[in-house]
Each structure stands twice: as structure tokens, then as C-alpha cells.
Amino acid sequence: MWQLSFAILQNGKIQEAIRLDTLILTGLAFLISFLPEETSWKISALYAGLLGIPAFAVTQASLASHNISNLWSLALLQAIALLATTRLRQRPRSGLFWLAIALSSLPVTLLLNLGFKGSVDERYECIPLQMFAACGLLFFALPAKAQAGRWIGSVGFLLWAGCYSVLCFFTGHTALLLTTWQIWNIPRYLVGFGMILKVIEQDTAALKELSEEYRLLYENNPHPMWIFDSVTNRFLSVNDAAVQNYGYTREEFLSMTIFDIRPERERKKLAAELHDPQLLNKNVWQHRRKNGSLFEVEITAHHVTFLGKPARFVLTMDITEREELNRSLVHNAQHDPLTGLPNRLLLEDRAQQALLRARREKDLVALFTIDVDHFKQVNDTFGHPVGDEVLMAIAQRLKSRVREADTLARTGGEEFTLIVGGIRSEIGARKFASILLDIFLHPIKLPAHEIKTSISIGVALFPEDGDTLEEIRKQSDKALYQAKRLGRNRAVFSSEGLRAEVDETEKIEASLRQAIHEKSIQVVYQPIFDSARRICCVEALVRIAPLQADGIGPTQFIPIAEETGLIVPLGLLVLERACEQIAAWRRDGTGCVEFAVNVSCHQMFQTGYADQVLATLNRFDLPPQLLHLELTETTILRDFSDIVQGMNLLAASGVRFSIDDFGTGYSSLERLTELPIATVKIDRSFIHKLPGHTGALGIVQAISQIAKHLDLDVVAEGVETEEQIELLLDLDRHKLQGFLLSRPLSAAEFSARVASGDLVLAEDPLLSREEPLLNAPIPPL
16 A cells, blocks of 8 residues: 555655545445454454455556556455455354455456556546445345444445446546535445444344343243332332232232231331331241232342332242241251150250249249159050050140140150249149149040050259259259159159258168179078978068168168169179078078079160079079079069060079069069969068958959969968968968068078078978979070
8 A cells, every 4th residue: 555655646646645545444444343243353354354455456456557467366365365264254144244245355356447447546446436335235234123224324335335436427527526526425424324323223122122121021020029119108010920929900909009918917017117128138028818818928129210200129939838848847856746745955945934034023933844654564565656645645635734835845755844934932833733643533545545644743943943944954853753752643842851852862872882882782581481381482682781770771772773773783793692692501501492582674674684694593503493583563564575585585494483562563464474474472562451351352362363273373472460371371372471470581590590490491492393403404604
């Protein structure tokens, strides 16, 4: 281009050179402006070269005096550029695009240049002609969204190009050229106007599309949406989802306010929070449908302007299912799944709140620890499904007497805890405990069973029995323990006297631990006599010297040993002492005698207990046939499935079992026949009433008949009169045990009385067997 300008300057045509350069650059700028924004710089450079080569080539060719060979060389370069552009384009173009490229390319320039036979200036007019013609085509290829601007701009470009095609006809008529000069500006104005109009139309179309998108988003959104007046709170617009979810028609909505879709209890809250949309966004609200049903929603609200009025846009989401799921999860975490009562977690929170209220109002809080008596026996006898039904029935009975402000919780397998606040004195708590006990006077009636049950209650008061929840809970547990020790089916309060008893219990436990650790226990032996008043067996009874000095006997310390688990080492120690003494009597000539040792269910539960018993017998060279293990009737029935295997193993080795206190439990004869029982001992409570009590006599007669049919020995406990002995011997050949015949004796006393002839041993039990057992092998351990 600088060569062209130099040539024109040489001819004195500076103005024409500037004008020509400007036209060429303007055309190039227009053509390149049609490239898409995402076009890479490489492709942009190719387009610029493609469109710029014709102009510069023609200029160079004209100055070279029409050297045709050079022109065809440029044509070859142009074809290569077109091919490269086609290969590198980023996306397909319309046919008009490629037509515009072809129109502005070198071959067209050559054809137009060769077709003119005029001056060099006339041939220069070909370059802007084809460039602006190409611009017109490209402008027309614009999207259809700018129809008017596209047509006007395209016509303007084509007219602009046409100006150069007819310009040569006016060059010889200077007057006419000057007169019509302003006409040549019209195409430029059309192009400018078309471009401006195109931009306006495109922006307008984009706004319409955006508005339509928002409208569709609003109308077709699955969540209810509306706009309401910020001043009057009337609905100004609602979408289809709101109409469908709330049940109102669009016309009904537009006649309502937002208060009309809220339940009465939330309207004051809504009025207070309407001034702050952030509060609306943070809350879960209840809305009311046209049919009156309520559901929970979460709201998103924003300030907007609608129809020239300040308004609020609201989007609601129905979260009823989510909230129900959350409530369900919280409820399950805080409630017992069987009874539906609160569990320990919820009880802890409510109890702390009750204590805070009591401190503030100067009231008392009563904590009731409730335990179902002998519930394991229900499970073992009837099965766990029936046990669950009983627990649910117990929970319902307790709940029926509990006030709404109080808390009843299930805190264990068969344990419940009740927190009662607002109590003025201990008298009120005692009345409440009496009510709870009375509701179990009648048996629980199930579809297939009728079960009599009772409860034991331990009660502690805040702040009298403790200043913290943990303290009163501990006192209540101790009171419950005392209630069970006193015979169950009662309520015991954690009074000062009870705390003294608890202290005594702790003292007994300490003495037991020390005696077991030091092996300082004492064992005494109470004889059991046959019908000829000969000793056929001795029962080993444990004594603790420090406790005995304080007047505390086995009836007091054995339950404590069972509760603390000390009964296990204590029982083994008693068995070992008894075996040692029986072996000593056999060696020193006192005689061979069978012996009985009491066994707790806790011992029978121990893994390997049977092996421990047999090992102890083997260590003292005692045949297992000499040993009787005594279990209470309630223990056997309550823990039947847990102890039967161990009992069978010991019985197979020769050890015999006795049922102590027979007649005080709820015996299932079918189960008794499944156990290796050799002896039943009639409880002393029945013997004590003989001979004058008809009921007691009937029970003793029934037990005797049962034992006879089952081929069991019978021992009558607590014999204290000769009349009792005569009556019992008339019924059957009972064995006898009681203070009338002999009190428990120490080992030395027993040996002395046997040696003096005061006590007579029955025939050696090992020699009296049908098969000699003296040298019988001890079963392997």
C-alpha cells in the first residue's frame, strides 16, 4: 500500500491516495468484524491476509504495467490461503459466508480489473466495490432476530458498493458529480442506521427471551411461588404449583392476603416478622390448604418491584416429609422402641429441668425407681414375646397414673424411672407411691394368659436426699435394693434410717470381702435324720465370725453376697471346707456321711462350675455320690435353661441335687421331671403350722405324694415338736431336720457328740448302695 501511495504522490494525487487507502482499510475492517468472537488469532490473521491480498495485489499489478504472470502467481497463493482457511475454520459457515469470501477474493478482483479498460483510478474502484458487496452479503447472513436492521444494513452495503460501479460514468461530467455528491452519503447512513437498529433489535430480542425464560421458570416451577404486596400483604401473582398445592383458584388467591394461608396460632408471629425477610427465611412455617389441612414449608423471600409497587417474591418448599422424618429420628433416639416411653437420654434432660424448677419454686422432686418383681420368671415360663406384652401392659398402667408434667421412662430391661415435680412434702410422694402399687393388685390380662405381677419402688427426694440428680438417683437405687430385700411389692423411701441400713449393708459387704480374702469363714453342720433318728446327711452352713458377733446371720449376708457377686467365691470356699471336713471324718473314724452344700444360681452360671466341683471332690478323695447340692425352687424355675446343662453334667458324675424351700415357688412339675432332682425339702413355713393348720397339712400331703410318684426323698425342715415328727412319719418315711433334733454344730462338737453316742450315724452310704461305690473311679475332669 505504501508503494501505491508513493506512486500517487508522484502523480500529485495525495488526496486520492488517502481516500483509496481509507476505503480499502474500511472494507477490510468491515469484513474482519464479521468473524466470531471465539475465532483464534491464527484464523483471524488468515482472513486478514485473504481479504487484504487482492487489494495490494491489484495495486502492485497495476504499477507493474499489468504483468499477467505475476497476477496468476498471486491467484495461486490466494487459492492456497482459501484452502488453509477452510481447513482451519472453527465451525461451519452458511453459504452466504463463503459467497462473500469468494466475492472479495483475488479471482474476482482480477476479473473486474481485466474487464475495465479505463484508467488506473477506475480499476481501483473494483476493490471497494467487491469488499462492500461482500459486507452486504455477510450482514444479510445475520440471525433472523434483527430483521429490519439486517435488511437496511445489507441494502446500505450493496448501494455503497454500487456507488463505485457507476462512479466511472460521472467522472467526465464534473458538474453532475458535484451536484449529486451528497447522494453518495446515503448508503453510509443506511449502513450506520442498519447497524444501530440491528443492535437494538438484538438487545430487545434477548430481553424478550430472558423475560420468557423467567416467566416459564415462574409458571412451570414445581414449587409454589407467589408475589405479594409489601403494604397490603395481598397476593399479586401466583404460579400454577401454588394453585395445585393449596387448592385455591388463581382468582381466589388474588383476593386473599398471606395471612389467609396461615393457621391462627402463627398469624401474630408472621405479623411480627414480616418486617425482616431474613427471619422469614430462617423459620419453618405451617401453611393451611383450602381443605383445612396443615403442612410444613420452608420459605425463601426477597424484596422485588412488581407492577411499580414494592412487593415480595416468595418461594415455598413443602418439607412435611422431611420434618416428619426428623421428628421420627429424634423420637427414636429419645424413646424406648417397645413401650414408647422416654429412655435414659430424654429422662436425663427432663430430670435436670425438673430440678431447676424445684430450686426456683422451692418445691420437692421425687425420683421413683421401679422394678418389676420376678420378671425373669415370666420370660422363662411364658417366653420373651409374652414378656414384651407384659412390659407394655405395665408401662400403660404406670402411664395412666402419671401426670402430663411428669416423666415416666424405661431405663432398663424391667426397670422404669419416674420423675414427679411440684411435690410439697414427703407425704405427697408416699401417696403417689401407694397409687402405683395399687394398680398392680389385679393381674395383667393378655389374650392367652393372665399374669399376676408386682413392683418394687425405691424413692428419693430432691433436695432432701441429695443436691444433684446423680445423688438422688443413687439414693433411689439403694432404696429399691432395700425394697427387694424386705420382700418386694413395696415402696421404700431413702430416709435417714434407710441410709443407716445402706451403711450397714456396705459394712457387711466389706466384712464378706475380708473373710473371703483371708479364708476366715466358719462352716457348721446341721444334721438331717432319717425316720429312725439316725444322721443320714449333714448340711454345711456358713458363718462369718465378725458378722455373727454383731448378730448378723446368713439370712442377712447371703442376699448381699448374691447382689455383689461375692457368693461365687464364698460358695466355692464353703464347698472346699465341707469336703475337707468330710474327708477328715472318714479318716479319723468318725464315720462316712453324706453332706449338702447350698448353691446359688450365680455359681451355676459360672463357666466350668461343674469342673470346679468335681476337681474339689477329687482333691479330697471324695466320691461324688456323697455330695448333695441344694438350690431353691425359685432359682431352678427362673434360671432353668441356664443351669440344666451343668446340673446334668454333675448328676452324670454321681452328684445329687436337692430343691430347698419346696412349695414356696410356682413349680412346674413338667420342668421338675426334666431335672436330675433326688430330694425335695419342704419349707419350714409349712412345717411350723403343723399339726393344726389344715392348709399347711394339705400342702405337705401333696408334696409327699408328688415325691413318692417321682421317687424322690423328702426332707422336712424346721421340725421343732414331737407332734410334727409323728405326723410326718405317719404320712411317709420323711427325713427330718430341725432344732428339736439338733442345732447346727461345729466340726468339733459334731465329732464329740458322735463319739459320745449322743448322735448316731446311719449306715455308711457307700456300703448301703446296691453297687459298692467306695472304690468307684472319679469321673475325669
